[in-house]
Amino acid sequence: MYDLATAAVEAALAAGARYADARIMIVRYESMAAKNRVIEGLTQSETAGIGVRALIGSSWGFQSTPELTAVAARDAGRRAAEVARASARVSGPQLELAPAPVVEASWANPYVVHPLDDVGLEERADLLLAATGAMADAGVPLAQANHQIWDTEKWFASSEGSRIDQHLVECGAVIDATAIGDGETQRRSHPGVRGQYGTRGWELIREIDLVGNAPRIAEEAQALLHAPQCPEKTTTLILGSEQMALQIHESVGHAIELDRILGWEAAFAGTSWLDPAQLGSLRYGSDLMNITADATLPGALGTFGYDDEGVPAQAVDIVKDGTWVGVLSGRDSAPLVGLASGGMVRADGAARLPMVRMTNVGLLPGDSSLEEMIAATDDGIFMDTNRSWSIDDKRLNFQFGCEIAWEIKDGQLGRMFRNPTYTGIGPKFWASMDMVGGPDEWVFWGTANCGKGQPMQVGHTGHPSVPARFTDVRVGVR
């Protein structure tokens, strides 16, 4: 495969590019969906192709082709340069790349059981059927389960001489139970609304025990139909770690993407409230807030060996003791704020131009626990499992809904509430975080559906998180 990638790079250089790289990707994918003891969807795919980046002047040119032949690779390289050259009509200052080490390497994530090769299709189907059956037996009209599996091989070659091949195995699954009332529906999911995903094998899916949790969520979904509405008030809020993962993803992860900060995503994904001039001094949250972007965490969904620019995976401090200290960056964006590349540029396939993506952006554990937080709260609400999410284009004003909540009175969990929501402004919210769960509660949540870019790309991101407590939060917005 390196011969094809090298041919593409050489063709781009010959056509005038001052830098070029090529990625060949072969991705095997499976998604299976079951509902009420029936497999409603089984889709498998094999996607192959080569994508070539060529840098001329102030713009990238990119061309991809699914055809893995030398002729097609050279043609893609030539066309990538042609596309880049056309950008001169609306050009800017010459784009400079941050230095990157020249690397020749192979990398693969560890796994125990390959989800496609070591587990039979019948076994994969039987698990989903059993989980939906257990939920249906517990009385919900809609019981759903699905899994997704990716096996990705990549070969990267650059005009600077890097040659890197990687093999990633990723998978995950989710179940959800929906109860239907006269005027509304209530849903409970396990282990989270997006499931749980990682750079792991089928062992991950076995660990999350879909069948064992099915009756519980079915019963909770039905109970929610009869639970009182979450009251509208300002109160102390405790979030479970799954909702915290989403909170981190939306109000920290996207805000610290340097391409957003620089305005490169202004028209669609949006910009950021962060100003690079304040890097190192801005208060993002309370002293308990410590966020890292760590692409080296074993098993997390945002883990890899090298990004799609050939830069090694790194662990970067983002917020340290409440102060904003880091960004997510790549070779083209980092120099514009005087930084080295963070190695955080990836594409969702050979047919897409790589861009800044979250790696594993997570909250480091503190020294409390969910139990201690509840015990220390006289009057508040505990919310768990994301249901809806919405945030403005600067990543400041958010409103999130959860599947379930419980009242907290005098340090004890009380009544269940339905339709819980909370809203806030990022830095004000994070500044109110006064208790953070400990290492025993640290979970590497994975989000397999992060959308960004034009054309839209779907990214795989990780979010290590723990439960946390916040004060003076507006809840129950309707």
Add this chain to the structure above:
Amino acid sequence: MAWDPATDPAAQRGLEVCDRVLDLVADRAESLVTCAQGLSSLTRFANSRIHQNMASDDDHVRLRVVVDGGRIAQATTTRLDPDGLERLVEQTIAAARLCPADPEFPGLARPEPVAEVDHWDEATATASPDARAAVVSAFVEAGDGLESAGYCSTDSDVHVLRSSSGIHHTSRSTMAQIDAIHRAASTEGAPTDGYGQITSCRLASLEGRRAGEIAAAKATAGADPIALEPGTYQVVLEARAVASMLLFPAWLGFNGKAHAEGTSFAHLGEQQFDERIDLWDDATDPRALGRPYDAEGTPKRRVDLVRSGTTVGLAHDRRSAAVAGTESTGSSIGSEAFGGYPGDLFLGAGDETLEALIGGVERGLLVTDFWYNRILDPKTQVVTGLTRNGLFLIEGGEVVAPVQNLRYTQSVVAALGPGHVLGIGSDAQLVGNEGGIVHVPSLRLASWAFTGNANG
């Protein structure tokens, strides 16, 4: 002159690939195969310069097989060489044999004639990066120094669908879009954005300068916005905002499967909308951009969803139609787990200009665009999101001030309910939302609940 697939090299290649796959499957299974070939190109700009410029040859084959009358599997490959196709066939048949049977599988579609639709423009299919850059340049220059960001794209698709049940469809389509913002500086705070877009099957229809002038005027008018308290306001929603609000009713409401499962808001025969609302799906309309048949090979046709405010129809694929005891409406997106989707949605236009809609508002808000819309409950259709790209206060029938963006939490079906639609614009146009391209006008609505502002 009508398109003749027999003389189109791409159509012939697609046909050869499909025939090869059908031959490989032979009589081991029922099968449906599609071959899509296209070129997607997108010239992206930010900070008033082109920064990401890409093109992708998008060729793939999708195979669906059915064994034992109900064991189903489908697979996709981009590898169109003989080995790739053989692997596709063998693996898909093997997967189907291992899959539990679907007791509600209605069988493959039978051959039926499809409408003659040719949403194609050769110049768009072969557009160069220079041609897209020219549209971008015109948009940027219209801002007269304002910062700009967005994209100009061209896409082409030549599609062949064949089945063991005898279906043989071919179609082709092109699409071109300019979709971008200008950004104007405010005395304090972040820049304010103004939005402009044009969608067509012809690149030549993308007047970059016109879209740029609209965006620039909106951005400039939006500078130094005032803060407004959350509350319920009368609103004029421009077409882009209307497109956004129709996403969830289309996705989760008019979906025949969701209706059968009880999670849809839709009650057939009930006056759920204002009597001025007519909503339908029609890929055969010359203004639409879609294929004339769905993923199952069922011909598309006009499907009335709401007529004079009464919910009258649903979008079905074959499986949801069989459950409901009706016929498929040609609305399959290739996922029986999802159901049917009205992918070429039209909201009937009125006869009022945007100025007239604004003129009828004593006090309210003009909304250009909604952003990050998320549904809280499919049955109530309560959605939350934010305004974007231009929000303005209307007093005494005139726009009097730009307003800082607001968060809303609103049932979109209730907002279109009986008595709530006070005016419908004559400006219906193709515009994108997260579910595709819809054809909608501006609307004046009696109330819209804004639940938060910049302070939370």
